[in-house]
Amino acid sequence: MNYEIKDCIDAGTEYCPCHLAETGDCLLCSHLQGKNFCDCTNWKGVCIYQEYAWNGNHAKQLRKVSLCKILKKEELTKNVVCYTINARHKLVQELSHPGSFVFARNPKSNGYFDAPISVMDTDVNENIIKLVIESKGIKTKTIDMLKENDNIAIRGPYWNGVLGLKNIYQSKDRTSLLIARGIGMAPMIPVMKKLYSNGNKIIAVIDKSSFKDIFIKEQLNLCDATLIECNVLESNGTLSNELKDIIKKYEKDVNLIYCAGPDIFISNILNETNDNIKIACCNNARMCCGEGICGTCSTRYDGDVVKRLCKLQIDPKFIFKDRRSL
CATH class of the missing domain: 2.40.30.10 (Translation factors)
Structure with missing residues (x-):
């Protein structure tokens, strides 16, 4: 896939339409973006504009x-x-x-x-x-x-703590490579359980970072995961040679690589892997309200494009593409 598919994690739920609809900032509905035609993306079986009208032209309740x-x-x-x-x-x-x-x-x-x-x-x-x-x-x-x-x-x-959710749900009956560093071990567990329930063999590469021990060993055993301990990042932010060798060893056989760690780690994983491999990763956007209102999670891209990453569900390959650093 070489084009960006955008989705909203809340679309079709009891929390949709949200307050973004009231200001013309809905992620999916063209009418609620102020346009005069219907051009919804990623149809969820529910008309967001109709739901907005039925709710008296107001947003649904907050969490x-x-x-x-x-x-x-x-x-x-x-x-x-x-x-x-x-x-x-x-x-x-x-x-x-x-x-x-x-x-x-x-x-x-x-x-x-x-x-x-x-x-x-x-x-x-x-x-x-x-x-x-x-x-x-x-x-x-x-x-x-x-x-x-x-x-x-x-x-x-x-629900938007992981980007690339479609890649996780579509990965079945093969081998999945999961890489986590430090506290990233915790959000990796639900991903691992889903992949395991889909018939995948789990290979977990864990970097304890500053922790004394791997605190998810019980969950790894329940999913019959193959555990590989290694340092995944060098002090300058580049991937370790040990991790590069592991990726090269398994990338021809895996249907998915999931990574949980800092943005520089995820970016380097993306640069290291083959474009044909499906990727999922933790969402490192700064969260404050979780509803797309405060703007803390907003990330700016070339062309004055703003992505609200607390709600926007995209393939990780587009997280850093054309992203502005200033």
Whole structure:
């Protein structure tokens, strides 16, 4: 595929149309972009313009905040904690997909403290979600003050934590190569489970980075994954020779390469791989509201093109193409 296909992660859901429709900024609907003709892209079986009209020319409701109980707080390594949280059944169901994430905060803090956190795992039978949080800034440090049996404020569901979701769902009955660095191990789990359920053999390349241990070994064993430990990045941001050799070894046999790490890592993976290989990656856009309103996730490209990456679902091969650095 050598052309960009854009999609909106919320299109066709109960949260569509969103507030972008009210200002002519809808990602998909040509009418709600101010045009005089119907030219919807990626038809979801629901007319966004009609939904907008039926809702009195207003946006649908925003995601709600739920108070959820912390059942278990487990320290995985220094400053890295796994929270086992009891949540509403519907919310747990909606978060049981690759790319799901929530905004979490200490209930004693206001909305400015919302921190976007990827969902590592869910259990729809027990109504449980698991979040792995690394305490680094003021938002995550205030969450770390919470203890077992305390409530945690959760806003969601959100689904655009992974770019290239179509590539994940279409990859079946072969071998998939998953590469993760540091805290990127956590959002890799739902991707791995989906690929494994699609009949794929999993090869997981893990860089512990500053962590003492690989905290997802149990999940790797459940998916019968082949684990390869290696340093994936050099100090100057280039890929390590060890990782390059691994990619060369497997790229002819894999149907997908998924990578979770910083943007420079993802960009170098894209440059290293064959154009014919399907790619998926974590979404490293800066998230603040998650609704496309605040503009924090907005990334600018040549031609004054603005992409709201909290909602825009695209192939990773187009994340850095024509992207402006100023």
